Amino acid sequence: MAIDPPIQAILAAAGSFFLVTLIFATIYVVCKATEQRPNRQSRAISRNRTRPISGPDLSVISVGESATFDPSLNRVSMPELLLLTRNFSADLIIGDGSFGLVYKAKLANGVTVAVKKLGDDAFQGFREFRAEMETLGKIRHWNIVKILGYCATGSDRILIYEFVEKGSLDQWLYDTSSDNYDVAVWLPLPWKTRVNIVKGVAAGLCYMHNLDTPIIHRDIKASNILLDSNFEAHIADFGLARRIVGTQSHVSTQVAGTMGYMPPEYLHGATMATMVGDVYSFGVLMLEIITGRRPNWPFKEEEDGKEIRLVDCARKRAAENRQMEMVDANLPRDGLKEEGVVEFIRIATLCTNEIPKYRPAMKEVVELLDGISI
Template sequence: MQNKRIKQEPLKKGVSDQSSAVLLYGGTSFNKKLTERSVNASLPPNLNLSLRISFADIKYATKNFDAKFLVGEGGFGKVYKGTLRSGMKVAVKRSEPGHGQGLKEFETEIIILSQIRHRHLVSLIGYCDEESELILVYEFMEKGTLRDQLYHSNGNPERSSSRFELSWKQRLEICIGAARGLHYLHTGPAGGIIHHDVKSTNILLNENYVAKVGDFGLSKSGLSDPDHFTMGVKGSFGYLDPEYFKTLRFTEKSDVYSFGVVLLEVLCARPAVDNSLLREEASLAEWGMLWQRKGQLEKIIDPLLHGKIKASSLKKFAEISEKCLKAKAAERPDMHEVLWDLTYALQLQEITIDREPHEDSSTNTSLELQLPVICHLPSTRTLIEEEDAQIKEDDGSNTTACEV
């Protein structure tokens, strides 16, 4: 089941998936009408007008929205691959009248993305608001969404023989990249931005599988909204902080909870919610934590990872997920701690232990779990400064040095 975004509407019994297409560059409020506005209505003065792109240029880039360039479709409308006159490849998200992205979300995304730039956040190239159009133009992410890479693009977790299989190391690097992006949002110079809709379809991958967080339509700034209070429930099924339902206060720790669900998705390669399963298995967060409490999380991991994850790395990763999914927000770590632990889990995976000829794998697994690891990780300030400065993309494989 695709995860739908909820916005100021009660949950309805029998709501089904309306689209099995690839969800790129964010979703939208489900069953929500497009905010009406006249052609002559003006956008807020704090929007970056230098990012405006003419409708004529967008039609040129997409060959007048030719169907052969369609790369995604969902409740938000349609996403097209395009090429600007400059030769830059872009993703064009076009809201459709009646059910697409609302004006408020459209404005929020422009305001936030015009203030921030980071190699683990999807870059906004421009926007168009001509002729009642609401169009956002992003850098093109060649490998689509994390969800698409974890299981088949139609939402079916059955394996696709033609799909590139992500190794455990690659999955960890993707998680680290996404964590860096969220950490920057929470603590960066733009000031306390809460994403509000962290999920696997909002983590996109470029041609080198470098992760970038996208879709900021529901994002909130902590500076402008210190209590993070919102009327109505917003977010996506399966990812919402349980404490949020009680208080309607969304904080950085709510993003952390959602990211914990993403971590289990990465490990288990199944949706956050799957109503085709037994009731106790439908919620990935509940099902995963049930097996974690038993100390047997390895029994429900992606079959493709069996025998390919070091016991110590899996143990650390499971601990991170469990901490993120604590019922009480105060007991969850911040994104800097999550980033620290994920880097540690990657280092544990990469540790090479010299084996004697007579030693078998079980002996080495036991030894591996007993080895103390001293990692030199950067401070919070260093992480912010480093990521803010390094806008140029790399292959996402750089890791901190580790001594054993």
């Protein structure tokens, strides 16, 4: 059917108008994108100080912000860490801490470090991450592992710690030694060494709790205590650590920690992390060190075969004056004095009191431990 000439004219005009409009719209979008792209790049560079990495394997990685807290170290960039850890090879894993894996790496200047790659959910954002790291990076105490620096790009968060030679206390209590550490032959820790480790952890926690801005660790446990070549203790893994600001005695935060070490108030719905929560975890650690029993694994009583928790068992044995029965069967008896064991367990039960306000402060704990006979 033929179309009337007037209608043909209208359709032709409409088509021409649509085509012209489409052309101009396309030109506008292209020009706008070209105009805005440099601005977005400049803002990204200003905010993240990023630069592309050359090389076939690293071409899609960009370096964000990094910092070192040790004046003897240069800044360590993300491409360096990727090379030093062979792109975070599983062969170099030496630990599995809170929120991430830990790798062994040797820097260009010959210094061996522990590199922790945090998971995506370890921190809410980069600002919080940087604030925590800058605070923790200033901590200098013999019994606390040094945070040497950090590196961040995109969603990746990397912490660089000093490397502690003998690995975790957990490895030495239970013979879970790794070839990555200098543990050629596992030997049970003697009594004097165990007491000194406890004293070192207590000193480190006391220091943290008595800073001008106190720090709560929130995850004291055997695998977070590292031992150097002299078996001196160093508190590690600050993935859950929080600062106490102002006159607070607690931090309002999501309760966190490890089952078996967590104080009962955390398990019963408390929404505040406290210093006495750290004290409870420390008391559990003391019991673990003297008994060689994992606190998150209930065990059966010999008398009635009923399961009992480590903390409850210690309290029961202390009440019955049967503390020596709790001593690790692998612990050498040389130099082991009953009065020392009794006092050790007494201090541990004080720290693990069910009622938070009756637990001693870490400063008092340090003084009590100094009185143990070894």
